[in-house]
Amino acid sequence: DTGVSQDPRHKITKRGQNVTFRCDPISEHNRLYWYRQTLGQGPEFLTYFQNEAQLEKSRLLSDRFSAERPKGSFSTLEIQRTEQGDSAMYLCASSPRTEKNTEAFFGQGTRLTVV
Amino acid sequence: AQKVTQAQTEISVVEKEDVTLDCVYETRDTTYYLFWYKQPPSGELVFLIRRNSFDEQNEISGRYSWNFQKSTSSFNFTITASQVVDSAVYFCALSFSQGGSEKLVFGKGTKLTVNP
Numbered sequence: 001d002t003g004v005s006q007d008p009r010h011k012i013t014k015r016g017q018n019v020t021f022r023c024d025p026i027s028e029h030n031r032l033y034w035y036r037q038t039l040g041q042g043p044e045f046l047t048y049f050q051n052e053a054q055l056e057k058s059r060l061l062s063d064r065f066s067a068e069r070p071k072g073s074f075s076t077l078e079i080q081r082t083e084q085g086d087s088a089m090y091l092c093a094s095s096p097r098t099e100k101n102t103e104a105f106f107g108q109g110t111r112l113t114v115v
Numbered sequence: 116a117q118k119v120t121q122a123q124t125e126i127s128v129v130e131k132e133d134v135t136l137d138c139v140y141e142t143r144d145t146t147y148y149l150f151w152y153k154q155p156p157s158g159e160l161v162f163l164i165r166r167n168s169f170d171e172q173n174e175i176s177g178r179y180s181w182n183f184q185k186s187t188s189s190f191n192f193t194i195t196a197s198q199v200v201d202s203a204v205y206f207c208a209l210s211f212s213q214g215g216s217e218k219l220v221f222g223k224g225t226k227l228t229v230n231p
Contacts, residue, residue, distance in 0.1 A: 033218060042119075042206050042221030043160070056216040089158065101148040101167070101210045101217045106160035 002026075004107035006092050012113045013082055020078045021110045025094030032075050033104060034067055035091040036060065043091055049075060050097070082114045117142050119209050121222035128197055129230050136192045136225045138207030144168075149183065149190045150208040150219065160206070166190065197229045 005024040013019050025032050030051050035043035046065070048056040051072035061067075064082075069075040079086055089111050093104035118141040128134045140149065151163040164174065166183055174181045178195045194201055204226045208219040 031216075033216070035219075040223070042208070042223050043219070044221070045216075045218040048216035048218060050216075056218070091160065093160075101165070103150065103162040103165050104219065105162065106152075108157060108159040111158075 004092055004094055004105050006090075006107035006110050008110055009108060010111045010113075012115060015084060015114055016081055018078065018080045019082060019112065020076055021090055021092075021112075023075045023077070023092030023094075023107060025073070025075070025092070026096075026105055027073075029094035029096050029105070030072065031095045031097055031104075032069055033093040033095075034075070034077050035093065037089040037091055037109070038087075046077075046090075079112075082112075084114050087112055087114045117144075117209060117211065117220050119207050119220055119222035121205075121207055121225050123225045124223070125226045125228070127228045127230065130199060131196050132229075133193060133195050134197050134227065134229075136194075136205050136207075136227065138190045138192065138222060140188050140190065140207070140209050142209060142211065144211050146211075148210045148217075150210070151181070151190075151192050152206045152208060152221075154204040154206060154224070156203070163192075163205075194227075197227075199229050199231055202227060202229045 007022045032049040034046040037043040049069040064080045067077045089109040091109045093106045095104045120139045147168045152160045182191045204224045206224045208221045
């Protein structure tokens with residue numbers, strides 16, 4: 001068990017560019033979450049996958065954001081036409097469906113800076 | 116509305132002092148779960164405790180203890196004899212048992228600094 005892995009750890013991009021982040025959850029976990037955290041705030045939910053199905057999306061997830069989990073393993077989060085307001089830490093978490101509301105295990109996050 | 120309030124933005128203590136981090140939550144659900152996570156400077160959220168709404172027993176784990184009171188909708192966290200390594204941002208979070216994603220709703224966090 002190597003924990004939740006996110007890549008890259010840091011990304012600096014120019015406004016208007018597209019960026020893609022990757023998350024590798026803990027291998028036996030079928031639930032995967034993306035959260036966004038801005039400075040001085042707690043993480044905010046973006047989207048949820050159960051296996052390969054994207055079952056819930058937050059209103060925070062505008063049309064410029066898309067997430068996939070094609071084979072129910074790793075997931076990608078793409079932001080198109082980045083804006084300065086997209087600058088944040090993007091956190092991925094996974095959990096097993098062994099019992100109700102079990103704890104989520106978080107990765108170290110991808111810090112995005114849009115200049 | 117589901118909401119978690121951590122009124123203390125920052126706390127600074129001297130090593131070996133006891134410190135309590137407050138958490139107040141709002142929910143209309145009768146079944147819900149409360150969590151505490153620690154976020155050290157490295158950024159990774161580390162799970163500390165999970166408690167369901169039907170279990171009001173207080174819990175102690177080493178220097179950590181948690182006080183859950185449904186009557187005041189609070190789930191406070193106490194660190195006894197604090198150490199420099201306890202310096203981090205601590206988040207309280209709430210999730211609901213309505214099926215679906217069981218996503219976490221976080222408070223804004225309390226930044227704890229323990230000075231030597």
